[in-house]
Amino acid sequence: MMSTTDLTNKQDFSTLRVDLHSHTRCSDGALTPPELIARAVNLQIDVLAITDHDSVDALVSAQQTIVENQLPITLINGIEISSQWQGFEIHIVGLNIIPTHNALQTLITQQQQHRENRAIAMGEKLAKCGFDNVYADAKTLAGAGSITRAHFAKVLLQRGVVSKMQAAFDKYIGKGKRAYVKPQWCSIADAVAAIHAAGGVAVMAHPIRYDLTSKWLRRLIVDFKAAAGDGLEVVLPQMNNEQRKLMLSFCQEYDLHASMGSDFHQPSRWSELGRNLTMPEHAKPIWQLWQSKALN
Known part of the structure; x- marks a missing residue:
């Protein structure tokens, strides 16, 4: 079994199957943490981040499953924090976090x-x-x-x-419908700060899904960068090539790292762990940030 330290120090990530966004029953996923790990192993995922909504409850059980069964997969401790920005709900993924850190637990x-x-x-x-x-x-x-x-x-x-x-x-x-209730989430800056305090890196989840014009999406990314955000999810299973190019261009323009994930919730014909996840050429993968932190 590869440890997180082994992963951080490993130089060639191009040979690994990596999925940095997934959910369990500890938020709105369909599988328990052990079931999710088992599915990832069956699909030959090498590195999996569990990123439940405002929860880290799945991580201990998932890691125990890996250790007890000596499974060939590395778990990245993660979370997906809901934040609010200009009336929109924006999700910030924290990767490689210390789940028990006081600042993160307070925000949770x-x-x-x-x-x-x-x-x-x-x-x-x-x-x-x-x-x-x-x-x-x-x-x-x-x-x-x-x-x-x-x-x-x-x-x-x-x-x-x-x-x-x-x-x-x-x-x-949905927003504007009869039973919609406006959320009272934290700010992007608060989400990023808690993730950083817990030793992690902060990634904006699925930027293409926020139904923003290009102008507003750019404003969002500028504010995310100003809040010390680290990266964007530039690869999702259902993105087309033009969307990937656009996200990569934002990473390059604003000096952000690139992440990728399935945002897996349950088995379906539209979504699967690891599906269509390939880091684009010329991107700075988010794991390079982990490597540089490990060396400092």
Whole structure:
């Protein structure tokens, strides 16, 4: 089994299958941490980051699974922190973090309280739409994990209110819809600061998914860089070549490192661990930042 230290010191990452964005049941993923690790090993992933929403609860169990079964995979401790910027919800992935660091744990506690308050308010709005006890059912689905809008969407799907999960967002819980509740997340700067305090690097998750014009996307990246952000996710499974080129150009223009990840939540024909993840030429991979930190 390769250790994190081995990974940091390894010079040739081009031979590794790397996925730096995935989720478990500790947030809105479908698999338990051991199940996710097993799937990654079966798919011959060499390096996997688990990045649950505002949670690090999966990491101990995942690492125990690797150690106890002597699995040939390296786990990167990660998290995906929800932040707010100009009325948009922006996700900041923390990689190679110390999960127990006080600054990170303090922010997680605050974020989880915001999540709970939002979920309760969303349940109240859905009740006014004629759907009782959705919060309770969503809470049951979430279990001990972070409750998210995806859990509400699953409940509405299970009840037959909508025919697919996206329809729940389009009709009820998406921005501007009847049961939408504005989040009260931390700022980008606060997310980056907590990640850095915990020894990690901060990556803006899936920049192409925020429904921003090129002008606003540039503004977002400028503000992220000003907040000491480290990198952008430039490769996702469903990106086209033009989108990848655009993200790489932003990395080069603003001296940011490049990351890549499947944003895996559950097995499907649209998403899979490690699918279509290749670091572009001329990019500065985010792991080079880990290497330089290890040498300092």
